[in-house]
Amino acid sequence: MRHGVRDVVREPLEWAMARLKLKTGSHQSPDRIRAAAVILFNSRGYHGTSVRDLAKAVNIEPASLYYHYPSKQEILVDLFVTPMEEMLEGIDLAVREAATARDRLRAAVRFHVLFHIARQNESSITHSELRSLTPRNRRMIIAKRDQYERKFRALLEAGVKTGDFKIPDVKLTAIALLMMCSGVSDWFVRRGRLAPTVVADRYADMAMLLVKAR
Amino acid sequence: MRHGVRDVVREPLEWAMARLKLKTGSHQSPDRIRAAAVILFNSRGYHGTSVRDLAKAVNIEPASLYYHYPSKQEILVDLFVTPMEEMLEGIDLAVREAATARDRLRAAVRFHVLFHIARQNESSITHSELRSLTPRNRRMIIAKRDQYERKFRALLEAGVKTGDFKIPDVKLTAIALLMMCSGVSDWFVRRGRLAPTVVADRYADMAMLLVKAR
DNA sequence: GTCTATAACTAGATAGAC
DNA sequence: GTCTATCTAGTTATAGAC
Numbered sequence: 002m003r004h005g006v007r008d009v010v011r012e013p014l015e016w017a018m019a020r021l022k023l024k025t026g027s028h029q030s031p032d033r034i035r036a037a038a039v040i041l042f043n044s045r046g047y048h049g050t051s052v053r054d055l056a057k058a059v060n061i062e063p064a065s066l067y068y069h070y071p072s073k074q075e076i077l078v079d080l081f082v083t084p085m086e087e088m089l090e091g092i093d094l095a096v097r098e099a100a101t102a103r104d105r106l107r108a109a110v111r112f113h114v115l116f117h118i119a120r121q122n123e124s125s126i127t128h129s130e131l132r133s134l135t136p137r138n139r140r141m142i143i144a145k146r147d148q149y150e151r152k153f154r155a156l157l158e159a160g161v162k163t164g165d166f167k168i169p170d171v172k173l174t175a176i177a178l179l180m181m182c183s184g185v186s187d188w189f190v191r192r193g194r195l196a197p198t199v200v201a202d203r204y205a206d207m208a209m210l211l212v213k214a215r
Numbered sequence: 216m217r218h219g220v221r222d223v224v225r226e227p228l229e230w231a232m233a234r235l236k237l238k239t240g241s242h243q244s245p246d247r248i249r250a251a252a253v254i255l256f257n258s259r260g261y262h263g264t265s266v267r268d269l270a271k272a273v274n275i276e277p278a279s280l281y282y283h284y285p286s287k288q289e290i291l292v293d294l295f296v297t298p299m300e301e302m303l304e305g306i307d308l309a310v311r312e313a314a315t316a317r318d319r320l321r322a323a324v325r326f327h328v329l330f331h332i333a334r335q336n337e338s339s340i341t342h343s344e345l346r347s348l349t350p351r352n353r354r355m356i357i358a359k360r361d362q363y364e365r366k367f368r369a370l371l372e373a374g375v376k377t378g379d380f381k382i383p384d385v386k387l388t389a390i391a392l393l394m395m396c397s398g399v400s401d402w403f404v405r406r407g408r409l410a411p412t413v414v415a416d417r418y419a420d421m422a423m424l425l426v427k428a429r
Numbered sequence: 430g431t432c433t434a435t436a437a438c439t440a441g442a443t444a445g446a447c
Numbered sequence: 448g449t450c451t452a453t454c455t456a457g458t459t460a461t462a463g464a465c
Contacts, residue, residue, distance in 0.1 A: 030448075046346060048262035052441060064443075065449045073441065129343045132258060173409070173417055176402055177395050184394025195387070203387055210424045244430080266459060279431045281460065 031069050033059050038076050043122040047077055047133035077130060078138050084123045085145040088116060092152055102160035103214050107205040109156055110182060114201040117186040124186035153179060157212060166212035178211055245283045247273050252290050257336040261291055261347035291344060292352050298337045299359040302330060306366055316374035317428050321419040323370055324396060328415040331400040338400035367393060371426060380426035392425055 037058035041050040052073055056063040070076050095112035099105040117124045131139060154175040160166035168174045182204055189200065251272035255264040266287055270277040284290050309326035313319040331338045345353060368389040374380035382388045396418055403414065 044346060046260060046262055048260055049347060051439075053439085061448090062450060063441085064451080067442065068448060132260060133263060169420070170417060173414070174421070177398065177418065177421055180398025180401065181391045181395035184391065184398075187394065188390055200387070203384060204391065206383070207388065207391055207425055210427065211421055213424065265457075267457085275430090276432060277459085278433080278461080282430060287459070 030059070030061070030065075034066060034069055034076065035079060038080060039122045039126065042077065042080065042130060043125050047073075047130050074135060074138070077126075077133060078142075080123060080126055081130075081134070081138075081142045084116075084120055084127060085142060085149070087120075088113075088149055089145065089152075091116060092149065096156070102156070102163050102165040103209065106156050106160060106166075106208055106212065106214075109153060110178070110205045110208040111201040113153075113179070113182045114185055114204045115197055117183055118189050118197045118200065121186045121189060124183065128183065128186070150175065150179065160212060160214070164215070166214055168212055174211060178208055181207070181211075244273070244275070244279075248280060248283055248290065249293060252294060253336045253340065256291065256294065256344060257339050261287075261344050288349060288352070291340075291347060294337060294340055295344075295348065295352075295356045298330075298334055298341060299356060299363070301334075302327075302363055303359065303366075305330060306363065310370065316370070316377050316379040317423065320370050320374060320380075320422055320426065320428075323367060324392070324419045324422040325415045327367075327393070327396045328399055328418045329411055331397055332403050332411045332414065335400045335403060338397065342397065342400070364389065364393065374426060374428070378429070380428055382426055388425060392422055395421070395425075 034055065037055055038050075041054055041058060045054075052063050052066060055073075055076075056066050059066075066076075070079075091112055092109055095108045096105045099108045127142075131142065134142060154171060157166060157168055157171045157175055157178075161168050161171065185200060185204070189197075195203075248269065251269055252264075255268055255272060259268075266277045266280060269287075269290075270280055273280075284293075305326055306323055309322045310319045313322045341356075345356065348356060368385060371380060371382055371385045371389055371392075375382050375385060399414060399418070403411075409417075
């Protein structure tokens with residue numbers, strides 16, 4: 002029943018809508034808590050959201066939350082782990098359908114942007130609430146994030162090696178590119194001027210410019 | 216005595232160091248409170264930092280803070296207002312020394328990057344703690360941020376008009392460019408591999424690629 | 430300008446009934 | 448699986464002495 006990253010690669014719009022339906026349609030308590038946490042942590046922050054706020058949003062008493070989660074921190078960790086693993090899985094899936102360095106980078110950028118639109122709130126939390134994780138949890142998540150960054154950097158290096166890209170400093174270009182793309186979760190507005198796929202394509206174009214793709 | 220934005224444009228390294236000296240050298244309570252707030256709000260967040268934490272960092276009792284600020288919120292607002300106005304003033308200063316559309320954009324990007332390095336902690340807060348401002352304060356800050364974005368967009372539009380740049384969607388490229396550049400406050404590490412001026416120059420190069428400068 | 434003392438309230442979390 | 452009731456500690460902020 003649960004939609005995976007596979008669908009982000011193929012049909013992001015349908016997938017996003019299906020997910021929205023899934024979200025509102027789900028009546029399982031853990032899912033409802035998670036959905037409320039995504040919204041509340043994103044708009045008020047982790048420390049700005051009380052367990053009472055969270056419980057109210059799910060229409061249960063605060064004590065009932067502790068049947069599903071041992072602590073508030075574990076809810077936050079949950080919000081980090083799932084998206085991070087979906088991204089790690091998703092970028093590989095997105096890339097392996099493409100043959101050339103150019104097409105592989107385009108696919109990776111498209112995936113990254115579409116993911117940050119489809120999981121907009123989760124992505125924002127991933128950026129702003131790293132500091133609210135306990136040191137142990139933070140290390141675990143940062144390790145996954147670094148792993149993802151290395152995958153991106155490898156795509157750039159491959160293109161440089163084949164002569165497809167001209168990049169003076171791969172590490173710097175990689176981080177600049179990722180920051181540029183991740184930014185969509187900050188500014189993108191649904192039902193705004195641009196559809197998700199259009200944004201993704203334009204970002205892929207901009208990525209090609211950044212790496213001086215021939 | 217207080218260093219202004221004028222210096223960011225010219226000698227960012229010297230300026231940043233002078234500012235650091237100024238910071239640690241200042242014994243005025245409001246300045247020390249502000250300096251502590253910048254560090255604490257940045258590492259734990261606004262809601263994650265208590266007035267007690269803040270007082271402890273300044274070595275005074277919590278009650279003494281309220282002699283200098285009427286509330287915790289006013290400390291946060293203070294941290295937003297000064298950098299925002301320095302940026303608005305700074306980008307104009309940076310740009311007006313340059314003649315061509317290319318050079319003007321290069322100067323703007325250089326300034327933006329150097330500012331986000333020199334005022335790294337303040338910049339991070341500006342990005343992550345907008346939601347912790349009261350609605351009224353948030354509107355005020357967002358208005359300034361939009362004003363800054365329009366200045367950047369105008370630089371791109373000017374270049375398109377003169378034929379210096381080729382940009383399919385100025386609004387999108389502007390936001391992508393700003394997100395890319397603002398990201399430095401997230402990842403930049405002092406005494407790391409790259410000096411601030413080197414990073415600024417490379418980002419200016421990347422900006423030139425993004426706008427397809429001829 | 431900083432202190433002690435404290436008011437008024439909210440935080441995360443638990444015990445145990447149903 | 449959700450409830451009521453509650454514990455302990457922490458929160459922002461104020462009053463008034465020095």
